[in-house]
Amino acid sequence: MKINIKNISLSAMAILAFASCSDVVDYSVPDRTSNSGAPAISQIYDVQDTGYVAPLNGGVLNQMIHIKGQNLANAKKIRFNDVDVDVRQVYATTDEAWVKIPRVIPGVQNDILLYETDKGTTEINFPVSIPSVEIEGLKNEFALQGNQVQITSDYMDLYGFNDTTETSPAKVYIENVDAGYRKEIHCDSCSEKFTSIVIPEDCPDNSLIHFSWHEISGDKTVTLPYRMTDQLMFGDFNGDLGWWNDWGKGLVTDGTKSGDPESLGFGFLRVKGTYDAWSWNSTGFGCNWKWFDASAHPENYVLKFEVATNSSNPFNNYGDNGASGSKNGGYNFTLQAGGEGRCQFDPVSMGINNTYGKWVTVSIPLTDVLKGGSLPTAENQFVALEFVMQPNTADAWNVDHCFGQFRIELKKY
DSSP, X not given: OOOOHHHHHHHHHHHHHHHHHHTOXXXXXXXXXXXSSSOEEXXXXXXXXXXXXXXOSOEETTOEEEEEEESOOSOOEEEETTEEOOGGGOEEOSSEEEEEOOSOOOSSOOOEEEEEETTEEEEEEOOEEOOOOEEEEESOTTOOTTOEEEEEEESGGGGTTTOOSTTOSOEEEEEETTTTEXXXXXXXXXXXXXXXXXXXXXXXXXXXXXXXXXXXXXXEEEEEEEOOGGGBSSTTSOSOOOOSOHHHHTTEEOSOSTTOOOOOSSOEEEEEEEEOTTOOEEEEEEEEOOOHHHHHOGGGEEEEEEEXXXXXXXXXXOGGGSSTTOXXXXXEEEEXXXXXXXXXXXXXXXXXXOOTTOOEEEEEEHHHHHTXXXXXXXXXXXXXXXXXXXXXXXXXXXXXXXXXXXXXXXXXX
């Protein structure tokens, strides 16, 4: 009997094909790019909260959030208060969306998050914290006329200080009433990271810089001092200052010696060299006291001065490695006797580590300097400032630090 191999092969292939078709598994992927109805928001998380531990009841500007819910795909409009999100920057699927809250101050604060898709709209209560402008001061209050000065601040760019037009909602002007001087200026740089102004060439010393702007809560104003030379205690470090020793006198320089920072118009102290561990290096110098309101209300005043470090010799930052209770820096001040010890100057805690040869203003509450001590209330009373440098670690220090323009000023103008 002849067997038709060709027919058997075709039959086997047909059987196998039928068996294969009966075993097909449906691996279809759910559609996550379309909606079946209006959007609904169930929870919102910070994008860093990948474990979904802490749902948010509100947000802050520039925060990236993760929205969970239903029918969130195809976002057409997302709005916080009256500020629209650029939906081109949003990644959304049917059940979740990743959105950045715009870094923009709203004109109307209604605390509403609006989410609109091709199938409808939803609104939920989701307040966004609106920051106020924070202006702390000029980074160098004694900067020379014509120079750029950084403003230590936050959020100025959000309130129009980067607008240099005549219609800008934010204004800056410098004023000296006694000199009959007033001039409007603009921030020459204003961004999230850096804001500065240029001091006019004709600006007199002892001027006030006024910043004004509008917030949702109303109009705001901050006033900063500029080159308060009338409040200097020791002037140019010349004359009869009652120096305690020659070490102190030898610290005085004027910006003309090798390695000196630029003079701000006055002499200053430069502590330079290698000092043994725990060595006590102190001096003192004084003036006739004239700040009688500060004597009566020291809580309203500060001791100010400028510091500059050589770029190779920053202030020491040794954390907890110093003596018990010792702070970074190794410098101490005493203004008038009678207090409960010396004021330890800790520049690192103030954010001052290396100034790279540039001057930076320091402000210390007068009560911290006095430590319970009192100041004269009558004229012709001599007050001394004790200045101490002591390396308070087990190693010798190689320092190159400058101090100048010691003065008494109001905390706020």
